[in-house]
Amino acid sequence: MYLTKEEEQILNGEAGETLRQAIGILVTLGDIYGADRLIPIKSAQIAGVSYKTIGDAGLEWISDLQGRVKVPAILNPAGMDLEDWERLRISPEFAEKQKLIIQAYAKLGIRCECTCTPYTLEGFDTGYGDHLAWSESSAVSYANSVLGARTNREGGPSALSAALLGKTANYGFHLDENRVPEISIHVESPLKGSDYGALGYIAGKLAGSRVPVFHLRTTPDADELKAIGAAMAASGAVALYHVEGVTPEIRRLNFEDPEEKITIERKQLDEVYETLTKVTREPELITIGCPHCSATELEKVAKLLKGKTVSKELWIFTSRELVKHYPEYIKTIEKSGAKVVCDTCMVVSPATNRYSCVMVNSGKALAYVPGMCGAEAVYGNMEMCIEEAVGGSTAKKEGGSH
Ligand SMILES: C[C@@](O)(CCOP(=O)(O)O)CC(=O)O
Ligand code: SF4
Known part of the structure; x- marks a missing residue:
C-alpha cells in the first residue's frame, strides 16, 4: 500500500505511540484487503462503548491512547443512560466502569453522545459520496444505502484509528466495483x-x-x-x-x-410475527428504538400512548439530542409510565439481562437480544408493542395479527 512521506513517519513512530498504533491498524487492514492508499474521511462513528461488550480490556486500551481526533467523531450506545443510570437499575460498579470508558473517549476529543443514528444529529451531516469510518452496523448500512456515503463496517478500534488520523484505507465499500x-x-x-x-x-x-x-x-x-x-x-x-x-x-x-x-x-x-404466539412465556419487557428512534417514531409512540398507562416495563431508546428537541413527545410518553432512555439500548445495556422474554419491533433486536441478553425475543409492530405494554397479553390473544 502506498504511503505518503508523512504517513511513513507516523508509521515509524515519529508522531507518537498512539498514532503509530492507529496507522498500523489501518495499514494492516489495507494490506489484507488490497487497499492502494489511505483516503481522507469526513467523520467517524465508534462502536465498542458499552462496558458490557468491551469489558476491562477495552477500557484499558482506550485509556492508554493520547491525542485528539482529526475529524468529527461520535460514540455508539453505551451500557446505560449516562445522566440517569439508576433508572434502569444499573449497578454502581457497572456505572463506575462505564463512566471511565466515556471519560477516556472524551479525552480524545470524541463527541460523547452515544447513538447509533448519528446521521440525525446537527453537525454530523453526511452526504452522497462522502467517505466515512463508521462502525455500528445499522449506521453503516444507512450511510451506504440511504445516504449514498461510503464506509466499511469498521470495528471499534479501526474506526477510532481512522478518527485519530482523519483517514481510512481505500478498499471495500469505498470503491465503485464493490457497490x-x-x-x-x-x-x-x-x-x-x-x-x-x-x-x-x-x-x-x-x-x-x-x-x-x-x-x-x-x-x-x-x-x-x-x-x-x-x-x-x-x-x-x-x-x-x-x-x-x-x-x-x-x-x-x-x-x-x-x-x-x-x-x-x-x-x-x-x-x-408468529414468534409472539410461539414463546414459552409472555413478554415482561417491551422495547422500541433499535436503531434509536427518530423524531417521527417518537411522535408515533407518543400518539399511541396518549392518555394510557402501561402495565409492563416499556423502554423507548433514542438520542439525547432528540429528547432535548421534542420535550412534548417525551412528556406524553413518560406520563404513561414508559421510560425514554438515552445513550444506550436494549442490546448493549445489562438492564435487559434481568428479563427472560422481551418484545421488540426491530428485526435487528430480534436477532441480537437472545444472544447478547440471554432472553427470548418476540416480534410485533409498534402498535402491538404498545398494546402489549398497556393491556398485558392483548397482542398474544389476538394471535399476532398486524
Ligand atoms: C450490536 C451493535 O449494534 C451494538 C453493539 O456493539 P458495540 O458494543 O458498540 O461494539 C453493534 C453492531 O451491530 O454493529
Ligand atoms: S443494537 Fe440496535 S439500538 Fe443498539 S446500537 Fe445497535 S442498532 Fe442501535
Whole structure:
C-alpha cells in the first residue's frame, strides 16, 4: 500500500505511540484487503462503548491512547443512560466502569453522545459520496444505502484509528466495483411499518454479506429503510443495499439487475410475527428504538400512548439530542409510565439481562437480544408493542395479527 512521506513517519513512530498504533491498524487492514492508499474521511462513528461488550480490556486500551481526533467523531450506545443510570437499575460498579470508558473517549476529543443514528444529529451531516469510518452496523448500512456515503463496517478500534488520523484505507465499500448489486430480491405484497424489519430479518439470512437490490411494490420511508438495513446487518452481514427507484445510488447509476433472483412471500414475513404466539412465556419487557428512534417514531409512540398507562416495563431508546428537541413527545410518553432512555439500548445495556422474554419491533433486536441478553425475543409492530405494554397479553390473544 502506498504511503505518503508523512504517513511513513507516523508509521515509524515519529508522531507518537498512539498514532503509530492507529496507522498500523489501518495499514494492516489495507494490506489484507488490497487497499492502494489511505483516503481522507469526513467523520467517524465508534462502536465498542458499552462496558458490557468491551469489558476491562477495552477500557484499558482506550485509556492508554493520547491525542485528539482529526475529524468529527461520535460514540455508539453505551451500557446505560449516562445522566440517569439508576433508572434502569444499573449497578454502581457497572456505572463506575462505564463512566471511565466515556471519560477516556472524551479525552480524545470524541463527541460523547452515544447513538447509533448519528446521521440525525446537527453537525454530523453526511452526504452522497462522502467517505466515512463508521462502525455500528445499522449506521453503516444507512450511510451506504440511504445516504449514498461510503464506509466499511469498521470495528471499534479501526474506526477510532481512522478518527485519530482523519483517514481510512481505500478498499471495500469505498470503491465503485464493490457497490454493485449482487442479488435481486422481489417482494410482491405491499409492506407497512415493521414489515420492513421482518423483511430485513429474512433477507439478511439469504444475502449473507452480498449487496442486495430490492424490488418492492411499496415505497419505504426513512425509518423503514433504517429498519431493513439494521435487520439485514444483524441476521446477515449486509453493509449496503439498494431499493429500485428509492435509494440514491441506484437512481443515479444504471446498475444491471443481478442474475440471482429470489422472491420473498407474505407468508415468510408473517412467520416473523408468529414468534409472539410461539414463546414459552409472555413478554415482561417491551422495547422500541433499535436503531434509536427518530423524531417521527417518537411522535408515533407518543400518539399511541396518549392518555394510557402501561402495565409492563416499556423502554423507548433514542438520542439525547432528540429528547432535548421534542420535550412534548417525551412528556406524553413518560406520563404513561414508559421510560425514554438515552445513550444506550436494549442490546448493549445489562438492564435487559434481568428479563427472560422481551418484545421488540426491530428485526435487528430480534436477532441480537437472545444472544447478547440471554432472553427470548418476540416480534410485533409498534402498535402491538404498545398494546402489549398497556393491556398485558392483548397482542398474544389476538394471535399476532398486524
Ligand atoms: C450490536 C451493535 O449494534 C451494538 C453493539 O456493539 P458495540 O458494543 O458498540 O461494539 C453493534 C453492531 O451491530 O454493529
Ligand atoms: S439500538 Fe440496535 S442498532 Fe442501535 S446500537 Fe443498539 S443494537 Fe445497535
